[in-house]
Structures are given as structure tokens and as C-alpha cells.
Amino acid sequence: MSTPIAPPNWKLRARIWIFIMFLLLGGADYLLVKFSLNEFNPAPPLLGVAVMSGLCTKLLLVGMWRRMSWTRYTLGVILVVSITAFSAAMFFVIGGKMTRPDGMVRPGLAGIGLQALVLIPLAKSRSIRRQMHPLTSAGG
Secondary structure, eight states: OOOOOOOTTHHHHHHHHHHHHHHHHHHHHHHHHHHHTOTTOSOTTHHHHHHHHHHHHHHHHHHHHTTOTHHHHHHHHHHHHHHHHHHHHHHHHHHSSOOOOTTSHHHHHHHHHHHHHHHHHHHHOHHHHHHTSOOOSSOO
């Protein structure tokens, strides 16, 4: 049984996906920090979650660029933890009885949406999966 031949441009596609994820996560980090700095934020420690998530995701994307296989899984875990923390805060802001100014939740919801959007190519892209395999002497 022969192995399927990979398209010749899988490396380029993987790098393009990583760059797109970098841009999406940059926007998500900006929106989540903007939400965290709001004076009506019910959980002030969310600023720390937003900053640490931003730093970790950027470092892990650099690791993915450099073909470190474990970074893909770690990035997924960091994104799920961040989405969970901010979703819990959104639950208290939207569903609670607290007063909030108009437009307060939009940046938070948009940031959560962008982070969730990044999880799709992280899990489904064949070129990213192939990029994360260790280099061998047979191919690269």
C-alpha cells in the first residue's frame, strides 16, 4: 500500500495558517484586554488571564512556526482555558442583575469568537498537522 503524496505547497499553507492565527489572536487579545479594563468588569483578575493568554499564544505560535510538535496541543489547551474564563465572566455580565453600559460585552464576545475561530484550523488543517511532525532525513 502506497502512502499518499502530499501536495508540494503544504509548508506554505501551514505558514499562512499560522500567520492568520497570529493575526486573529492579536485581535482577540486586544478585545479581551479592552473588556478586562472596563470599570464595570465583574472579575478584575481577567486582565491577568487576557495578558497571559496573549503572551502564551504568541510564544506558542512561534513554536509552531519552528515546528515544535507539542506547541499545537498546548495552544489548544490555553485557548480553551481562556475561552472558559471569559465565558464565565460573560455569563455573570449578561445573565446577572448588574448594571452595565451599552457596548460593554461586545469586545468580550468578539474576542471569545476570534479565539474559538482559531481552534478550527488548529484542529482541522492537514498542513498544520503535517508541519508539526518532527523533521526526518527523508523529507522536510
